[in-house]
Amino acid sequence: MIHARSDRSSIEELLEADGTHVHLSVPSLIKKVIERQEGTLTDTGAVQAETGAYTGRSPNDKFIVKDDETFERVDWGKVNQPMTEDTFLHLYHKVIDYLKQTNERFVFKGFAGADEDYRLPIQVITEYAWHNMFARQMFIRPNKEEETHHEAAFTVLSAPGLKADPETDGTNSEVFVTVSFKHRIVLIGGTQYAGEIKKSIFSVMNYLLPKEGVLPMHCSANVNENGETALFFGLSGTGKTTLSADPKRFLIGDDEHGWSDKGVFNMEGGCYAKTKDLSEESEPDIYRAVRFGAVLENVILDARTGRPDYADTSLTENTRVAYPLDHIDNALKDSKAGHPETIIFLTADATGVLPPISKLTKAQAMYHFLSGYTSKLAGTERGVTSPQATFSSCFGAPFLPLPPSVYAKMLGQKIDENETEVFLVNTGWSGGAYGTGKRMKLSYTRRMVEAALNGEFTETETYQDPVFGLNIPTSCQGVPEDVLVPRNAWEDKDAYDKQAKELADQFHENFKKFTYADETIAKAGPIKH
CATH class of the missing domain: 3.90.228.20 (Phosphoenolpyruvate Carboxykinase; domain 3)
Incomplete structure (x- = not known):
């Protein structure tokens, strides 16, 4: 298991602040999604949400902090753009302050990696309930004992409503997806696209696992x-x-x-599957996985029946659904x-x-x-x-x-x-x-x-x-x-x-x-x- 390091007292203060919900169940998160008008329910009980202007990843807005930890290891260039530690810390405190000012925030604690020898304990703190539900379904959920003793080795802070100012924040646009391997923190702002949460941790694992021979x-x-x-x-x-x-x-x-x-x-x-033209005939397992607990992104619903129209890609070609592995009948436990x-x-x-x-x-x-x-x-x-x-x-x-x-x-x-x-x-x-x-x-x-x-x-x-x-x-x-x-x-x-x-x-x-x-x-x- 990969262990935590570095002082993150500001995160602890955020976790203890009023309005922070830790590890809500799926029904509780769905209730929050509806109450907060973040999304709606489909005819099968899945949550549907829209991501606004950004319906895919923003690769030009992704950064890695260049410091003693990463200087010689990272393949710097167009994909891995460098950010100074000072710029990162400026954004970090800006995100923390922003999330503290929101009425509510949501926390998921779990793991990346099914093999206990190599798994990464993570926590995902989100502005939106549906983003936390997404994280809950995409990452590995702890059992009760693991939840009690969970110590995050990496934290994702997601603040879609916080838009960066490139002139003062050192970003390329209003969007930023930044990882610090020294501080073990990912910052996401300016975009509601949930895939950034998933892929940021994948990038982290791509950095950490080769050190373990994986x-x-x-x-x-x-x-x-x-x-x-x-x-x-x-x-x-x-x-x-x-x-x-x-x-x-x-x-x-x-x-x-x-x-x-x-x-x-x-x-x-x-799983995080594309849903364009999804049908029970062509992809029965994925089609049947879109039920209570699943999260649909940018899929148009029939206003009367709540039924998804997978052929309607008026919002984006990149319509998606996130669902837990156990929604697939033959998934390996x-x-x-x-x-x-x-x-x-x-x-x-x-x-x-x-x-x-x-x-x-x-x-x-x-x-x-x-x-x-x-x-x-x-x-x-x-x-x-x-x-x-x-x-x-x-x-x-x-x-x-x-x-x-x-x-x-x-x-x-x-x-x-x-x-x-x-x-x-x-x-x-x-x-x-x-x-x-x-x-x-x-x-x-x-x-x-x-x-x-x-x-x-x-x-x-x-x-x-x-x-x-x-x-x-x-x-x-x-x-x-x-x-x-x-x-x-x-x-x-x-x-x-x-x-x-x-x-x-x-x-x-x-x-x-x-x-x-x-x-x-x-x-x-x-x-x-």
């Missing part, structure tokens, strides 16, 4: 009845939550995991399993040229892990309104305080030690780029993933893509053969060739920054012509 991963995970574990890496919108919620397998978690010498463990106690037999890298390729599934060599796995290619989908970040090609190292660059090489080296070692197979799966477009082609059918993707996990491709003939060098299975029961080889799915072959070359060039250009990658890995990307 690989933190932006992935979902499940396991079958024989104990065979699978990991699904991918950025938001690539299908991590959807594909890991498999009724034939037990869910470990949908987004954040650690891989220790003992195996895999979930960092969270809940202890959220821990053995070493993975299979890893799936998920990409939503909006160019439509990557194959729907391909088996990777060890060198290719390392190349694509470092590259982390996908198309950033609408709504997941402020200002993104249509798919944009992006390279996000380790399929999670926005949440990685350390250099990508740290995580890549750990993954490579674990793949070697456990003889783990790796596949690249494209859940994006087929038959053409975005606007011309069509999104890959979920039923096809499910069938291909199932085949990979069951070992069906072991004896299947493969075709090596002449541009990307990927080994593509030429057949998969239940999937049309012309879908498997992407060029065959395009009517205009010349347009495919041009698009494929353009994407290959983007891969090459992006990989230039990984000067430390050995020659075998560097040559495992698209073939240069």
Whole structure:
């Protein structure tokens, strides 16, 4: 367990102030949400709330305090922007004073990390009741004994109503998401988007766990009845939550995991799923999870019936639901399993040229892990309104305080030690780029993933893509053969060739920054012509 440090007397004063509610039950929090007019109830008893102007993360407003603790360890740059300790302390006292002046504030005490050897005791202090309910469902809830002896090693202070002044507060906008590893505090202000709470702690775990010899991963995970574990890496919108919620397998978690010498463990106690076009037919487990205790973000309700309209994305494409793991019938109770037999890298390729599934060599796995290619989908970040090609190292660059090489080296070692197979799966477009082609059918993707996990491709003939060098299975029961080889799915072959070359060039250009990658890995990307 990771223990607390540093004097945080101002936080203790806040906890003891009148109007502070510690560890309210779900029914009590829902009552507060309704009383305070923060949200409403759906026809199934879930809470619905709206996040105002900010319906996704604000990556340009994220900072890490640069001090003796972080100076040499953090990978400083556009993702990990530095903030001075003086600026942080100024914001910290401003947040404390603001929260003291609110009539009420809400506190959740729990954990990040299902493995007791590596878990982080946290407390989340929020201005809004629905944000605290979100934290309660997303993180690991303590039992009564753990609650009595809980000592937070990290505190999140969430004050959405407090807007920063860039000129006087040292921020880039009215929004700020700032972490101090010295003081063990996260400050969030100016945004009501609840995902900032979840992802800030994930970033913290990505900093702390490698010190313990544990690989933190932006992935979902499940396991079958024989104990065979699978990991699904991918950025938001690539299908991590959807594909890991498999009724034939037990869910470990949908987004954040650690891989220790003992195996895999979930960092969270809940799931945070996209709800755009959600239906009982396509995603029955997630659909049925939207019930009492769940929290819907920016989902439009029928004013008369209270029924969610998942097709209505008038507020944002990034509509979401947060729910505890036990809302999924086949969720693994202890959220821990053995070493993975299979890893799936998920990409939503909006160019439509990557194959729907391909088996990777060890060198290719390392190349694509470092590259982390996908198309950033609408709504997941402020200002993104249509798919944009992006390279996000380790399929999670926005949440990685350390250099990508740290995580890549750990993954490579674990793949070697456990003889783990790796596949690249494209859940994006087929038959053409975005606007011309069509999104890959979920039923096809499910069938291909199932085949990979069951070992069906072991004896299947493969075709090596002449541009990307990927080994593509030429057949998969239940999937049309012309879908498997992407060029065959395009009517205009010349347009495919041009698009494929353009994407290959983007891969090459992006990989230039990984000067430390050995020659075998560097040559495992698209073939240069």
